[in-house]
Amino acid sequence: MISQQKTVSPTHFYNWKNxxxxxxxxxPTQSTREGIPLLLIHPIGVGLSRQFWQRFSSEWYKQGRRNPIYNPDLLGCGESDMPHVAYTPSDWAEQLQHFLNTVVQKPVILVVQGALFPVAIELVQKEPSNLIAGLVLAGPPGWAIITKKTPQWQDKLIWNLLDSPLGNAFYRYARREKFLRDFSTRQLFDSADAVDAEWINTLQQGAAKSDSRHAVFSFLAGFWRKNYSQAIASIKQPTLVVVGETASNISKEGKQEKPDERLADYLACLPNGRGIKIPGRNVLPYESTAEFVEALAPFINDIS
Structure with a gap:
């Protein structure tokens, strides 16, 4: 896959809860009508941060789009502070709500990757104003996963096991090139060839800070695992669900689910949803960047 070159945007900072x-x-431009801004929510995983979206941003403007793109690092990731806490979707949603109200200060379309959809759900519930005009779900979790709550004691037990010297050792192992490449090939990408040097280098650079493990362990512990069916049914904003043609699930609950079934389940629940399948597996904005942008453009135009 050919890497898209992008002018590096400067990093800005804001304060939230100290x-x-x-x-x-x-x-890209101040001289023409920009269109509604996009607010990107990156996935959580070893080495992942806002850098996940660089290919998408490059392709978005390469295809002639002009919408401003806001790309924050969630707390515990990238260049944001990394406190030693167990993070929940509600925490990250509260962070993004503050970001929306103090930095962006205008309606946006949320574009959220994978299993960070619960953060977008919580944000929609916290922000009843007109600041969220629509949502784009890139490879959301299987329906059996997003609608099943795990016991709280189980989440805490896994967190305590990971938040230990054993977990620290695992994190050091997990940021090795071989582990990152093997996991990405098995679970994330449709093609092993797409697991390129840019992907691996970005993950290794992001995982170099050992304190980034707290966000990853929070995700692995399952604090995001709830039954969100009623909350999804209450999302009134237009929502686009983008599913990969070879989409898969890591969790056993969704192992037998087919991509068409996933799409149908989401659209049956969302009051104002539409859906599309595109080539790729589970990291569509990175693996199938051009197709992902083409899938989003008509939806964004309709809202703008």
Whole structure:
């Protein structure tokens, strides 16, 4: 896959609850109608941060789009502070709500990757104003996963096991090139060839800070695992669900689910949803960047 070159945007910072949080904003023009801004929510995982979206931003503007793009680092990731806490979707949603109200200060379309959809759900519930005009779900979790709550004691037990010297050792192992490449090939990408040097280098650079493990362990512990079916049914904003043609699930609950079934389940629940399948597996904005942008453009135009 050919890497898209992008001019690096400067990093900006804002304060939330005495934490220093990082973001960048791409705004290619001030002389023409810009269109509604996009607010990107990156996935959580070893080495992942807002850098996940760089290919998407490059392709968005390469295809002639002009919407400003706000790309924040969630607390515990990238260049944001990394406190030693167990993070929940509600925490990250509260951070983004503050970001929306103090930095962006205008309606946006949320574009959220994978299992960070619960953060977007919580944000929609916290922000009843007109600041969220629509949502784009890139490879959301299987329906059996997003609608099943795990016991709280189980989440805490896994967190305590990971938040230990054993967990620290695992994190050091997990940021090795071989582990990152093997995991990405098995679970994330449709093609092993797409797991390129840019992907691996970005993950290794992001995981170099050992304190980034707290956000990853929070995700692995399952604090995001709830039954969100009623909350999804209450999302009134237009919502686009983008599913990969070879989409898969890591969790056993969704192992037998087919991509068409996932799409149908989401659209049956969302009051104002539409859906599309595109080539790729689970990291569509990175693996199938051009197709992902083409899928989003008509939806964004309709809202703008």
């Amino acid at each position: 934490y220093r949080c990082a973001y960048e904003v791409d705004n």
